[in-house]
Amino acid sequence: METAIPTRMGDGSIARMTRSELRADIEDGVAQAVRRAKVEPLGADEREHLLDIYASPARFVGVDLGDEIVLSCDGTGMKTHATRTQDLQSYEQWMGADLLELCPGDYSLKVIRTILPYEAQRLHDALLCTIAPMQYGIMPNLGLYAKDDGPCENWSALLPQGKIAEARTAAEGAAEMAVADAVRMADVMWEAGADAIDFDTTGASGDPEFWATLRATELIHEKYPDLGIQLGMAGEFVLGMHGELEYDGKRLAGMWPKQQLEVVQKAGATMYGPVVNVNTGKSCAWNMARALAMVKPCMQIAEIPVHMNVGMGVGAVPMFVHPPGDAACRAAKACVDILRLDGL
Amino acid sequence: MGGIRAGGDLVARMQMTRGMRLKQAKEYVAGKLGVTPFDLSDVAAMTDVRDEHGFGRIHSYAISHPWQANLIEAKFNIARVLDVPVNCVEKFKERTGLL
Secondary structure (H helix, E strand, O other): OOOEEEEEOOOOOOEEEEEHHHHHHHHHHHHHHHHHHHHOOOOHHHHHHHHHHHHHOOOOOOOOOOOOOEEEOOOOOOOEEEEEEHHHHHHHOOOOOEEEEOOOOOOEEEEHHHHHHHHHHEEEEEEEOOOOOEEEEEEEEHHHEOOOOOOEOOOOHHHHHOOOHHHHHHHHHHHHHHHHHHHHHHHHHHHOOOOEEEEEEOOOHHHHHHHHHHHHHHHHHHHHHEEEEEEEEEEOOOOOEEEEEEOEEEOOOOHHHHEEEHHHHOOOOOOOEEOOOOOOOHHHHHHHHHHHHHHHHHHHHOOOEEEEEEEOOOOOOOOOOOOOOHHHHHHHHHHHHHOOEEOO | HHHOOOOOOHHHHHHHHHHHHHHHHHHHHHHHHOOHHHHHHHHHHHHHHHHHHHHOOOOOOOOOOOOOOHHHHHHHHHHHHHHOOOHHHHHHHHHOOOO
């Protein structure tokens, strides 16, 4: 009789599974990725290594010495326990963060329109008393540009009414506004001394939001070629809320990570963060197998660093407010060992 | 990679602002510092390297080094040794008449 090994489900709860059950989950996770994203399956050796990682009874696993990668992050300076500047110093001095991020608590692009000078002043001052590279982070969150939160008609309300053309016009208008706001933000943050801009959870409002972020990235890169731009996604698949938007002649709706990376590189970003969302009803091993298979094609075409999003609810880290360390370290090791990522 | 405990911030800077992939960034930084890419994650090796170049390091009440470069001073040294412009350092020079 096989020994049951403690492991985790996607919601963070403990599950006891045998090595055979874990193997079956990994096979199914890969198969799901192949079916949905039309990617190649992981190799037999890769699946076996993944099984070894998730079948380990160790509390903590890690990469080999010398295989360490850069850890990027969002929200290190957001008044977690002290002032925002002191939070950034804590991340740098106490936690050994590779990079730092100042961000507004709301984290939405539209919200910083009226507080941009204050945000830039904080960034300016924080840069004087830190060493690690610092980015300013926001999420494009295009939904805030639609009524009742914003000035544009609400495409999510128009679509169920069958008003397709009106919904598309509204989303396009919102996207243009977001581009203008993003470029203005970059203007101010560059003058304050920022090392980079981080567009996080890009595409949460579908293809109009992805288009807006790509267009903003292109314009910002043209103006400030030395300013880094990290573009992280919201999900593995770009939702077609508009359906006809294109960038570089490619339709954005329906793009999977490899296709996303192609347009992100074209726009001029310096870092790309693919996302594969967690299925809470499946094991972490299943989720990791699916995520690795979906992201692996990126690594063959990447010209810029790929920092896969591996945190609460993405990249096989449980959708739980305090992600269990045993699950997080397994996800990190799997990504480094099998994908040879540039960062997480 | 350990941030300023080791050389993680230096590699991250090349990724973030120059779009270098990990291997390229590690090799670039290691080449400028005369160490191996393996050393960049080694806190024991990198503490000496950071001291030598004035790159700043972990400070606390018990391990203070007020005679060493730190914070914005350290970024001047990082920009010079890595031969990469650091935006806030360039702005510092402009705003203090150093340029």
